Amino acid sequence: MNKIIFSGVQPSGSLHIGNYIGALKQWKELQNETEAIFCIVDMHAITVPQDPQVLREKILEVAALYLACGIDPEKSHIFVQSENSDHANLAWILNCITPFGQLERMTQFKEKSQKQKEGTTAGLFDYPVLMASDILLYQTDEVPVGEDQKQHIELTRDLAEKFNKTYGEVFKLPVPRIQKETARIMSLQNPNAKMSKSDQDPAGTLNLLESADQIREKVKRAVTDSGTEIKYSQDKPAISNLLTIYSSVAARAIPQIEQEVEGKGYGDFKEKLAEELIKFLQPLQEKYKEIRENEAYLRKVLDEGRDYSVSKSGGTLKKVKELVGLGR
Numbered sequence: 001m002n003k004i005i006f007s008g009v010q011p012s013g014s015l016h017i018g019n020y021i022g023a024l025k026q027w028k029e030l031q032n033e034t035e036a037i038f039c040i041v042d043m044h045a046i047t048v049p050q051d052p053q054v055l056r057e058k059i060l061e062v063a064a065l066y067l068a069c070g071i072d073p074e075k076s077h078i079f080v081q082s083e084n085s086d087h088a089n090l091a092w093i094l095n096c097i098t099p100f101g102q103l104e105r106m107t108q109f110k111e112k113s114q115k116q117k118e119g120t121t122a123g124l125f126d127y128p129v130l131m132a133s134d135i136l137l138y139q140t141d142e143v144p145v146g147e148d149q150k151q152h153i154e155l156t157r158d159l160a161e162k163f164n165k166t167y168g169e170v171f172k173l174p175v176p177r178i179q180k181e182t183a184r185i186m187s188l189q190n191p192n193a194k195m196s197k198s199d200q201d202p203a204g205t206l207n208l209l210e211s212a213d214q215i216r217e218k219v220k221r222a223v224t225d226s227g228t229e230i231k232y233s234q235d236k237p238a239i240s241n242l243l244t245i246y247s248s249v250a251a252r253a254i255p256q257i258e259q260e261v262e263g264k265g266y267g268d269f270k271e272k273l274a275e276e277l278i279k280f281l282q283p284l285q286e287k288y289k290e291i292r293e294n295e296a297y298l299r300k301v302l303d304e305g306r307d308y309s310v311s312k313s314g315g316t317l318k319k320v321k322e323l324v325g326l327g328r
Helices: 016-030 052-068 086-095 102-103 108-119 122-136 147-167 212-221 237-250 254-260 266-293 295-322
Strands: 003-007 034-040 076-080 142-144 176-177
Touching: 003 016, 003 122, 016 142, 016 237, 034 052, 034 122, 034 295, 052 076, 052 295, 076 212, 076 295, 086 122, 086 295, 102 122, 102 147, 102 176, 108 122, 108 147, 122 147, 142 147, 147 176, 147 295, 212 266, 237 254, 237 266, 266 295
Parallel strands: 003 034, 003 142, 034 076, 142 176
Antiparallel strands: none
């Protein structure tokens, strides 16, 4: 029996090259050997205020980008989180066994609440419990995530174990699947910070739907390290990040790229990288446009994904409710 994998992306901001290299590229490969379930996590997105019209458009944009990046609805199941109420129902039940102190210790909550201060919501605090319910509903074996989400998977396992011991065996204990070499694509403006859809500096993020001119400009302005050598090295985080991106979009090993650009300056290297990115993104963008304009097809894919997700999660939630004594 195939392993079950589950993962998702928020429909806030714009998907960028880091999302592709760190997640979507891996998903595309995994769907050939697993039962793959990919969610558009719109309930997670509203932990910060969203314009409702923009959010609805972004949900369809993300779905179309999943497909354009190679997620095949014949092999995978794509659905919108809020269209399956089992996620919220299980989250509430898990809330009732989740220690408050454990959520307080979540690194992402501490970082984000420091920025949001008085605007910090209960939703942001509770985000990891909803994420746990997303994963546990589908008896997930592996969760492809970035290094920054590892702590949330550990919480998911803790809650699954606690529930199983307290009420009876229901949940599998999922493990994170982290692709070390490309798990963290960093900002083009700050090689010590992960490339992010919510980055305050738009020059740091290279979006999948950027024009050729925008790509050239952002790569040209990308920060570099001292010295002139183009080498993957711990003490050259900016160049190492650019080499990782180059290697992924050009499908060539980093040592091979280092040889190709040996003796060249940073300017030449960036020009080559920009052209590789444009060459890589152009067919993806054309496919996206074609899919996004065929809204009937896009909605059909999401409808089928929703129906599948409800059929899959319903059995888990039914068993959970019976064990905790909910319902008549």
